[in-house]
Amino acid sequence: AQKVTQAQTEISVVEKEDVTLDCVYETRDTTYYLFWYKQPPSGELVFLIRRNSFDEQNEISGRYSWNFQKSTSSFNFTITASQVVDSAVYFCALSEARGSGYSTLTFGKGTMLLVSP
Amino acid sequence: EPEVTQTPSHQVTQMGQEVILRCVPISNHLYFYWYRQILGQKVEFLVSFYNNEISEKSEIFDDQFSVERPDGSNFTLKIRSTKLEDSAMYFCASREFSQPDTEAFFGQGTRLTVV
Numbered sequence: 553a554q555k556v557t558q559a560q561t562e563i564s565v566v567e568k569e570d571v572t573l574d575c576v577y578e579t580r581d582t583t584y585y586l587f588w589y590k591q592p593p594s595g596e597l598v599f600l601i602r603r604n605s606f607d608e609q610n611e612i613s614g615r616y617s618w619n620f621q622k623s624t625s626s627f628n629f630t631i632t633a634s635q636v637v638d639s640a641v642y643f644c645a646l647s648e649a650r651g652s653g654y655s656t657l658t659f660g661k662g663t664m665l666l667v668s669p
Numbered sequence: 670e671p672e673v674t675q676t677p678s679h680q681v682t683q684m685g686q687e688v689i690l691r692c693v694p695i696s697n698h699l700y701f702y703w704y705r706q707i708l709g710q711k712v713e714f715l716v717s718f719y720n721n722e723i724s725e726k727s728e729i730f731d732d733q734f735s736v737e738r739p740d741g742s743n744f745t746l747k748i749r750s751t752k753l754e755d756s757a758m759y760f761c762a763s764r765e766f767s768q769p770d771t772e773a774f775f776g777q778g779t780r781l782t783v784v
Contacts, residue, residue, distance in 0.1 A: 585770045597712070597760060597775035604770055643712060647769040655769035656702065656725060659712040 554579045556646050558660035565634050565667055573629040573663045575644030581605075586620065586627045587645040587657065597643070603627065634667045641665070671695045675761050675776035682751050682783055690746045690779045692761030701744045702762040702773065703736065705729065712760065718744065719767070751783045 555578040565571045577586065588600040601611065603620050611618045615632045631638055641664045645657040674693045682688045694701050703715040716726040718736055735747045744763075748755055758780050762773040 583769075587772075589775075594777070595758060595780070596777040599772055599774070602770060602772060645712075655767065656714045656717055657704075657712075657773060658714070659704075661711040 554581075554584075554646050554648055554658045556644050556658055556660035558642075558644055558663050560663045561661070562664040562666065565665070567636060567667055567669050568633050569667075570630060570632050571634050571665065571667075573631075573642050573644075573665065575627045575629065575660060577625050577627065577644070577646045579625075579646060579648055581648045583648070585647040587647065588618070588627075588629050589643045589645060589659075591641040591643060591662070593640070600629075600642075631665075634665075636667050636669055639665060639667045671774075673761055673763055673774050673776035675759075675779050677779060678777065679780045680782070682781070684753060684783055685750050688748050688751055688781065690748075690759050690761075690781070692744045692746075692776055693742055694744055694761070694763030695765075695774055696742075698763035698765050698774070700724075700764040700767055701736075701738070702764075703746045704760040704762060704775075706758045706760065706778075707754075708757065715746075715759075748781075751781075753783050756781055756783045 557576045584605045586603045590598045617630045619628045641662040643662045644660045647655050647657050676691045701718040704712050706712045714727050716730045717724045733749050738744050758778045760778045761776040764771045764773050
Protein backbone atom coordinates (compact mmCIF):
# COMPACT_ATOMS: atom_id res chain seq x y z
CA ALA A 553 0.00 0.00 0.00
CA GLN A 554 1.14 3.51 -0.66
CA LYS A 555 2.07 5.76 2.22
CA VAL A 556 3.40 9.28 2.67
CA THR A 557 5.21 10.33 5.82
CA GLN A 558 5.86 13.90 6.83
CA ALA A 559 7.70 13.50 10.10
CA GLN A 560 7.79 17.19 10.92
CA THR A 561 4.49 18.21 12.47
CA GLU A 562 5.36 21.85 12.93
CA ILE A 563 8.33 24.05 12.06
CA SER A 564 8.88 27.59 13.27
CA VAL A 565 11.37 29.89 11.61
CA VAL A 566 12.15 33.56 11.51
CA GLU A 567 11.67 35.46 8.30
CA LYS A 568 14.53 35.12 5.80
CA GLU A 569 15.62 31.76 7.15
CA ASP A 570 15.74 28.80 4.79
CA VAL A 571 13.56 25.85 5.71
CA THR A 572 13.26 22.31 4.39
CA LEU A 573 10.12 20.23 4.68
CA ASP A 574 10.69 16.49 4.55
CA CYS A 575 8.59 13.93 2.72
CA VAL A 576 9.20 10.19 2.56
CA TYR A 577 6.96 7.90 0.57
CA GLU A 578 6.33 4.20 0.12
CA THR A 579 5.05 2.58 -3.01
CA ARG A 580 5.42 -0.71 -4.84
CA ASP A 581 4.92 0.88 -8.23
CA THR A 582 7.73 1.91 -10.52
CA THR A 583 5.56 4.63 -12.03
CA TYR A 584 4.20 7.18 -9.63
CA TYR A 585 3.86 10.89 -9.14
CA LEU A 586 4.62 13.14 -6.25
CA PHE A 587 2.96 16.43 -5.41
CA TRP A 588 3.24 19.24 -2.94
CA TYR A 589 0.20 21.28 -1.92
CA LYS A 590 0.01 24.35 0.27
CA GLN A 591 -2.91 24.97 2.62
CA PRO A 592 -2.91 28.57 3.87
CA PRO A 593 -5.00 29.59 6.89
CA SER A 594 -7.95 30.26 4.59
CA GLY A 595 -8.17 26.48 4.06
CA GLU A 596 -7.94 25.88 0.34
CA LEU A 597 -5.43 23.48 -1.18
CA VAL A 598 -3.02 25.11 -3.59
CA PHE A 599 -1.01 23.01 -6.02
CA LEU A 600 2.73 23.71 -5.94
CA ILE A 601 4.53 21.05 -7.92
CA ARG A 602 4.25 17.66 -9.59
CA ARG A 603 7.14 15.27 -10.22
CA ASN A 604 7.11 11.85 -11.89
CA SER A 605 9.15 8.90 -10.75
CA PHE A 606 11.37 8.91 -13.81
CA ASP A 607 12.55 12.47 -13.40
CA GLU A 608 14.99 12.92 -10.56
CA GLN A 609 16.09 16.35 -11.63
CA ASN A 610 15.75 18.88 -8.89
CA GLU A 611 13.51 21.80 -9.60
CA ILE A 612 13.67 25.42 -8.60
CA SER A 613 10.85 27.90 -8.88
CA GLY A 614 11.68 31.25 -7.37
CA ARG A 615 12.27 30.74 -3.66
CA TYR A 616 10.97 27.16 -3.83
CA SER A 617 13.06 24.13 -4.67
CA TRP A 618 12.42 20.41 -4.58
CA ASN A 619 14.87 17.57 -4.09
CA PHE A 620 13.65 14.19 -5.33
CA GLN A 621 15.80 11.20 -4.40
CA LYS A 622 14.49 7.80 -5.42
CA SER A 623 17.25 6.01 -3.53
CA THR A 624 15.86 7.27 -0.24
CA SER A 625 12.22 7.61 -1.40
CA SER A 626 12.22 11.24 -0.46
CA PHE A 627 10.80 14.37 -2.05
CA ASN A 628 11.86 17.28 0.11
CA PHE A 629 10.76 20.87 -0.30
CA THR A 630 12.95 23.86 0.54
CA ILE A 631 11.84 27.45 0.89
CA THR A 632 14.69 29.92 0.65
CA ALA A 633 14.50 33.24 2.47
CA SER A 634 11.14 32.42 4.02
CA GLN A 635 8.45 35.07 4.32
CA VAL A 636 5.50 35.47 6.64
CA VAL A 637 3.16 34.69 3.73
CA ASP A 638 4.74 31.24 3.52
CA SER A 639 3.03 30.35 6.79
CA ALA A 640 0.75 27.46 5.96
CA VAL A 641 0.36 23.71 6.19
CA TYR A 642 2.25 21.93 3.44
CA PHE A 643 1.15 18.51 2.23
CA CYS A 644 3.15 16.02 0.26
CA ALA A 645 1.06 13.59 -1.80
CA LEU A 646 1.59 10.47 -3.89
CA SER A 647 -0.37 9.33 -6.91
CA GLU A 648 -0.05 5.93 -8.51
CA ALA A 649 -1.42 4.49 -11.71
CA ARG A 650 -4.10 1.92 -10.96
CA GLY A 651 -5.10 -1.01 -13.11
CA SER A 652 -8.43 0.62 -13.80
CA GLY A 653 -6.66 3.64 -15.18
CA TYR A 654 -7.84 5.80 -12.33
CA SER A 655 -5.71 7.23 -9.62
CA THR A 656 -6.15 9.10 -6.37
CA LEU A 657 -3.90 11.13 -4.14
CA THR A 658 -2.53 9.81 -0.87
CA PHE A 659 -1.58 12.67 1.37
CA GLY A 660 0.88 12.92 4.22
CA LYS A 661 -0.26 14.41 7.52
CA GLY A 662 1.16 17.78 6.61
CA THR A 663 3.77 20.08 8.11
CA MET A 664 2.67 23.36 9.60
CA LEU A 665 5.18 26.09 8.83
CA LEU A 666 5.10 29.21 10.96
CA VAL A 667 7.22 32.10 9.76
CA SER A 668 7.52 34.94 12.20
CA PRO A 669 8.67 38.48 11.36
CA GLU B 670 -8.52 31.19 -14.40
CA PRO B 671 -10.98 28.31 -14.11
CA GLU B 672 -11.56 27.02 -10.62
CA VAL B 673 -13.51 24.46 -8.65
CA THR B 674 -16.17 26.10 -6.53
CA GLN B 675 -17.85 24.63 -3.48
CA THR B 676 -20.93 25.70 -1.59
CA PRO B 677 -21.57 26.38 1.17
CA SER B 678 -18.23 27.37 2.68
CA HIS B 679 -19.47 26.40 6.13
CA GLN B 680 -22.42 24.27 7.16
CA VAL B 681 -23.64 23.47 10.64
CA THR B 682 -26.07 20.59 10.98
CA GLN B 683 -27.60 18.57 13.75
CA MET B 684 -26.61 14.98 14.25
CA GLY B 685 -28.85 12.66 12.29
CA GLN B 686 -29.72 15.23 9.65
CA GLU B 687 -29.02 14.84 5.98
CA VAL B 688 -26.57 17.24 4.39
CA ILE B 689 -25.66 17.89 0.77
CA LEU B 690 -22.36 19.47 -0.17
CA ARG B 691 -22.16 20.99 -3.60
CA CYS B 692 -19.32 21.40 -6.05
CA VAL B 693 -18.98 22.83 -9.52
CA PRO B 694 -15.92 21.27 -11.16
CA ILE B 695 -13.93 22.91 -13.92
CA SER B 696 -16.06 22.68 -17.04
CA ASN B 697 -13.89 20.50 -19.30
CA HIS B 698 -12.84 18.13 -16.52
CA LEU B 699 -14.11 14.59 -16.52
CA TYR B 700 -12.90 13.12 -13.24
CA PHE B 701 -14.27 14.23 -9.93
CA TYR B 702 -13.29 13.52 -6.35
CA TRP B 703 -14.25 14.15 -2.78
CA TYR B 704 -11.64 14.28 -0.05
CA ARG B 705 -12.07 14.88 3.65
CA GLN B 706 -9.84 16.52 6.22
CA ILE B 707 -10.72 16.15 9.88
CA LEU B 708 -9.42 19.17 11.76
CA GLY B 709 -5.67 19.01 12.20
CA GLN B 710 -5.33 15.76 10.30
CA LYS B 711 -4.36 14.72 6.81
CA VAL B 712 -6.48 14.94 3.73
CA GLU B 713 -8.15 11.59 3.03
CA PHE B 714 -9.66 10.26 -0.17
CA LEU B 715 -13.35 9.48 -0.11
CA VAL B 716 -14.53 8.75 -3.63
CA SER B 717 -13.80 9.27 -7.30
CA PHE B 718 -16.43 9.63 -10.00
CA TYR B 719 -16.32 9.32 -13.77
CA ASN B 720 -18.91 8.90 -16.46
CA ASN B 721 -21.75 9.15 -13.96
CA GLU B 722 -20.57 6.39 -11.73
CA ILE B 723 -18.25 5.80 -8.84
CA SER B 724 -14.87 4.57 -10.03
CA GLU B 725 -13.27 4.09 -6.65
CA LYS B 726 -14.15 4.64 -3.01
CA SER B 727 -12.35 4.37 0.28
CA GLU B 728 -13.36 2.56 3.45
CA ILE B 729 -14.60 5.86 4.82
CA PHE B 730 -17.22 6.09 2.08
CA ASP B 731 -19.84 3.83 3.60
CA ASP B 732 -23.57 3.56 2.94
CA GLN B 733 -24.21 6.90 4.61
CA PHE B 734 -22.45 8.65 1.74
CA SER B 735 -23.54 9.06 -1.84
CA VAL B 736 -22.45 11.17 -4.79
CA GLU B 737 -24.14 12.25 -7.95
CA ARG B 738 -23.88 14.63 -10.85
CA PRO B 739 -27.51 15.65 -11.21
CA ASP B 740 -27.30 18.19 -14.00
CA GLY B 741 -23.98 17.97 -15.81
CA SER B 742 -22.37 20.79 -13.89
CA ASN B 743 -22.89 20.16 -10.18
CA PHE B 744 -21.22 17.32 -8.32
CA THR B 745 -22.73 16.61 -4.93
CA LEU B 746 -21.81 14.65 -1.83
CA LYS B 747 -24.72 13.59 0.38
CA ILE B 748 -24.40 12.36 3.92
CA ARG B 749 -27.71 10.74 4.87
CA SER B 750 -27.57 10.77 8.64
CA THR B 751 -24.70 12.85 9.92
CA LYS B 752 -22.63 11.80 12.90
CA LEU B 753 -20.41 13.91 15.10
CA GLU B 754 -17.36 12.31 13.54
CA ASP B 755 -18.41 13.55 10.10
CA SER B 756 -17.32 17.03 11.18
CA ALA B 757 -14.51 17.91 8.82
CA MET B 758 -13.47 20.00 5.86
CA TYR B 759 -14.69 18.41 2.66
CA PHE B 760 -12.79 19.14 -0.53
CA CYS B 761 -14.02 18.59 -4.02
CA ALA B 762 -11.44 18.14 -6.78
CA SER B 763 -11.53 17.68 -10.50
CA ARG B 764 -9.07 16.55 -13.15
CA GLU B 765 -9.14 16.76 -16.91
CA PHE B 766 -7.67 13.31 -17.45
CA SER B 767 -7.34 10.16 -15.39
CA GLN B 768 -3.59 9.84 -15.69
CA PRO B 769 -1.96 10.05 -12.28
CA ASP B 770 0.32 12.89 -13.29
CA THR B 771 -2.62 15.12 -14.07
CA GLU B 772 -3.02 17.91 -11.60
CA ALA B 773 -6.07 17.76 -9.37
CA PHE B 774 -7.66 21.15 -8.85
CA PHE B 775 -9.24 21.53 -5.44
CA GLY B 776 -12.09 23.71 -4.35
CA GLN B 777 -11.82 25.92 -1.31
CA GLY B 778 -13.59 23.35 0.83
CA THR B 779 -16.79 23.14 2.84
CA ARG B 780 -16.38 23.04 6.57
CA LEU B 781 -19.06 20.74 7.98
CA THR B 782 -19.80 20.97 11.67
CA VAL B 783 -22.13 18.36 13.15
CA VAL B 784 -23.57 19.30 16.54
